[in-house]
Amino acid sequence: MGVTGDTVEAIRLKLDIADVVSDYVPNLQRSGKNLKGLCPFHNEKTPSFIVSPERQTFHCFGCGEGGDAFSFVMKAENLTFPEAIEKLAAKTGVPLVQTEKKDRNYEEKMGLKAILDFASSFYHSQLLLSSAADPARRYLANRKVSKESLERFQLGFVPDSSVFLEEARKKGFSEARLLAAGVAVKINGRLRPSFFGRILFPIRDSKGGVVGFGGRVLNSEIQPKYLNSAESLLFSKSRILYGVFEGLSSIRSNREIILMEGYLDVLMAHQYGIESAVAPLGTAITSEHAKTIKRYGAKTVIAFDPDSAGRTAALRSAEILLPEDIDVRVAVLPQDKDPDEILIEKGAAAFKTLLDKALDPAAFKTEILLSGEKGPLSSSKKSEVAHEVFALISKTSDEVLRSDWLRSLSQRLQISEDSLRMEFKKEADKKFRFRRPYESSDRKGDLKTSPAKVEASPFERQVLCLMMKNPSLASIAEETHFRSPDAKATWQALLTVEPHVPGWPARLLENAGPAKPLASELLMIADSMEGEDPQQELNRIFTRRRLEERLRELEGRIHSQQEGELHPDLRLEYQKVLCELKGSR
Numbered sequence: 001m002g003v004t005g006d007t008v009e010a011i012r013l014k015l016d017i018a019d020v021v022s023d024y025v026p027n028l029q030r031s032g033k034n035l036k037g038l039c040p041f042h043n044e045k046t047p048s049f050i051v052s053p054e055r056q057t058f059h060c061f062g063c064g065e066g067g068d069a070f071s072f073v074m075k076a077e078n079l080t081f082p083e084a085i086e087k088l089a090a091k092t093g094v095p096l097v098q099t100e101k102k103d104r105n106y107e108e109k110m111g112l113k114a115i116l117d118f119a120s121s122f123y124h125s126q127l128l129l130s131s132a133a134d135p136a137r138r139y140l141a142n143r144k145v146s147k148e149s150l151e152r153f154q155l156g157f158v159p160d161s162s163v164f165l166e167e168a169r170k171k172g173f174s175e176a177r178l179l180a181a182g183v184a185v186k187i188n189g190r191l192r193p194s195f196f197g198r199i200l201f202p203i204r205d206s207k208g209g210v211v212g213f214g215g216r217v218l219n220s221e222i223q224p225k226y227l228n229s230a231e232s233l234l235f236s237k238s239r240i241l242y243g244v245f246e247g248l249s250s251i252r253s254n255r256e257i258i259l260m261e262g263y264l265d266v267l268m269a270h271q272y273g274i275e276s277a278v279a280p281l282g283t284a285i286t287s288e289h290a291k292t293i294k295r296y297g298a299k300t301v302i303a304f305d306p307d308s309a310g311r312t313a314a315l316r317s318a319e320i321l322l323p324e325d326i327d328v329r330v331a332v333l334p335q336d337k338d339p340d341e342i343l344i345e346k347g348a349a350a351f352k353t354l355l356d357k358a359l360d361p362a363a364f365k366t367e368i369l370l371s372g373e374k375g376p377l378s379s380s381k382k383s384e385v386a387h388e389v390f391a392l393i394s395k396t397s398d399e400v401l402r403s404d405w406l407r408s409l410s411q412r413l414q415i416s417e418d419s420l421r422m423e424f425k426k427e428a429d430k431k432f433r434f435r436r437p438y439e440s441s442d443r444k445g446d447l448k449t450s451p452a453k454v455e456a457s458p459f460e461r462q463v464l465c466l467m468m469k470n471p472s473l474a475s476i477a478e479e480t481h482f483r484s485p486d487a488k489a490t491w492q493a494l495l496t497v498e499p500h501v502p503g504w505p506a507r508l509l510e511n512a513g514p515a516k517p518l519a520s521e522l523l524m525i526a527d528s529m530e531g532e533d534p535q536q537e538l539n540r541i542f543t544r545r546r547l548e549e550r551l552r553e554l555e556g557r558i559h560s561q562q563e564g565e566l567h568p569d570l571r572l573e574y575q576k577v578l579c580e581l582k583g584s585r
C-alpha cells in the first residue's frame with residue numbers, strides 16, 4: 001500500500017527511537033546523552049549498540065548496522081518499508097493516508113485473512129467443547145499437551161460434519177471464497193471442510209495473523225500424517241516457521257532459535273519453557289528460512305529426531321544455514337528418544353543440557369560418518385570421511401570456523417593437520433577453477449561487512465565527524481578531500497541535508513546510499529565528541545592538510561635538484577612551511 005510522504009513525516013515527528021528500540025532491546029542503559037545495549041542484530045556479550053535520542057538514530061559498533069526508527073523496525077521485524085510505516089503508524093496513532101495505488105492483492109488478502117481467522121477460532125472452540133472432538137482431546141492428553149499449550153497455540157479440531165460450512169455461510173463467506181482460502185474442498189461434487197478428522201495447528205506469520213493450517217491425523221494409519229494448507233497469497237511454506245510468533249520475545253532476548261521437526265515438538269518445547277523453538281512446515285529448511293533466521297540474528301541449535309531420517313535432515317538443514325553465516329549447531333539426542341519424550345521423561349533441564357552440548361555441523365557430520373566404525377580407521381576410510389566433511393566445511397565463508405573445524409577433524413581422524421589443510425585447499429582450488437567469474441565476485445559480496453571493512457582514512461573520519469556536528473560546514477570541503485567512495489558519498493549526503501530541519505540525521509542516512517554504515521557510525525561518534533568549535537577545528541585541519549601537501553611538494557622538488565642548484569627561495573619556503581606546520585599542532 002502506498003503512503004504519502006506527509007504521513008511518514010507525521011509519524012517521524014511523533015516517534016521516539018528510544019521507545020521503539022526498547023521494545024526489542026530489553027536493557028537499554030543510559031550512557032551520557034545516548035542509550036547503550038546489546039545489539040539485536042548480532043551476537044555480543046558487551047554492548048556496542050548505541051541509540052541517540054537527540055538525533056533519532058541508532059548504530060552498532062559491532063556489526064555496523066545503523067539507521068533511524070523505520071530502518072530499525074524493518075530490520076528487527078523483517079518488514080518492508082510500507083509494513084514498517086503501518087506498524088509505526090499504529091504505535092504513534094497517526095492515521096494512514098494512503099495514496100490511491102493500493103496493493104493489488106490487498107482486498108484479496110484481507111478476504112483470506114477474515115476466513116482463516118474465522119476458521120481458526122471456530123475449530124478451536126470445537127476442540128474445547130464439541131463431543132466430536134473427544135478422540136482429539138484424548139490424543140492430545142496422551143501426548144501430554146497441556147491445556148495452556150492448547151490455548152496458546154489455538155489448536156483446533158475439524159469434525160467430519162457440515163457444521164463449519166453452515167456457520168461460514170451464515171457469516172456470508174461464499175463457497176468460492178471458502179474453496180480459495182483452502183478451508184473447504186469439493187469431494188464428489190459435495191463441499192466438505194478441509195482437514196476433517198484432523199487436529200488443526202494454525203500457522204501464524206511473525207505478526208500473529210493466521211496464514212494457514214497444518215492438520216494432523218488422529219489415527220496414524222491414515223496418510224498423510226500431516227496435511228498443510230496450499231500455498232496462497234499469505235502462506236509460503238518456504239518462508240514461514242511454525243512457532244516464530246509465539247516465541248518472538250524469547251528468540252529476541254536469547255538470540256537463539258531451536259529448530260525442531262514438527263508442530264508438536266515446538267508446542268511441547270514451549271510448554272517446557274523452551275520458547276525459542278520453531279519448525280519448518282513439514283518441509284525441509286530452505287534458504288529463505290535461513291534468511292529469516294539470519295534476520296533475527298539468532299544462533300541456531302537443530303534438535304531433530306535421532307533416527308537416521310532426522311539426522312540426515314539435520315545435516316541438510318545445517319548446510320542450508322551455514323552460507324548465511326548463522327552460528328549453527330546440531331544437538332545429539334539419545335538414540336531411542338524423540339525430543340518430546342526427553343522433555344516429558346527427563347524434564348527441561350536435561351533437554352537444555354543436550355542443547356548446550358550440541359556439536360558444530362562438521363563434528364556432527366564426522367560422527368555420523370564414523371558411527372558403527374570400530375577399531376583403528378583405515379587410510380581409505382579416513383580419506384573418504386575427510387572429503388565428505390570438506391564439502392560441509394566449504395559452506396561457511398568464516399575462515400576462523402573453517403580453521404577450527406579442520407583442526408578438530410584432523411584430531412578426530414588422526415591425520416596431520418598440515419596434510420589435511422593442504423588436501424582441503426587442493427579441493428577448494430579445484431572447485432574455484434570451475435566456478436564462473438560472476439560467481440566468484442558474488443562470493444566476495446557475500447562476505448559480511450564488519451565495521452573494520454568500512455574504508456575511510458582517519459582524516460576523512462575526523463572531517464566528516466566535525467561536519468556532522470554542523471552539516472552546514474560540509475561546504476568547506478572539496479571533492480578531492482575524499483578518496484574513499486564511502487567517505488565521498490557521506491560528504492555528498494551531508495551537502496544535501498538541511499541542518500535546521502529536525503530529522504536531518506535520518507535524511508542523511510537515507511541519502512548516503514551504500515555508505516549508510518559509515519554515515520551511521522560517524523553520526524554516533526560525532527555525537528560523543530566533546531568541546532571544540534567544529535568550524536575552528538575544521539579550519540585548523542584543512543590548513544594543516546594544505547601545509548602538509550605543500551611540504552611534500554617542496555620535498556619532492558628539493559630531492560630532484562642537485563645540491564648546488566638548490567634555489568634559496570625553495571629552501572626558505574620549506575623552512576617556513578615546516579615551522580607553520582609545527583605551530584599548527
Ligand SMILES: [Zn+2]
Pocket residue numbers: 039040041042049060061062063064065
Ligand atoms: Zn550489532
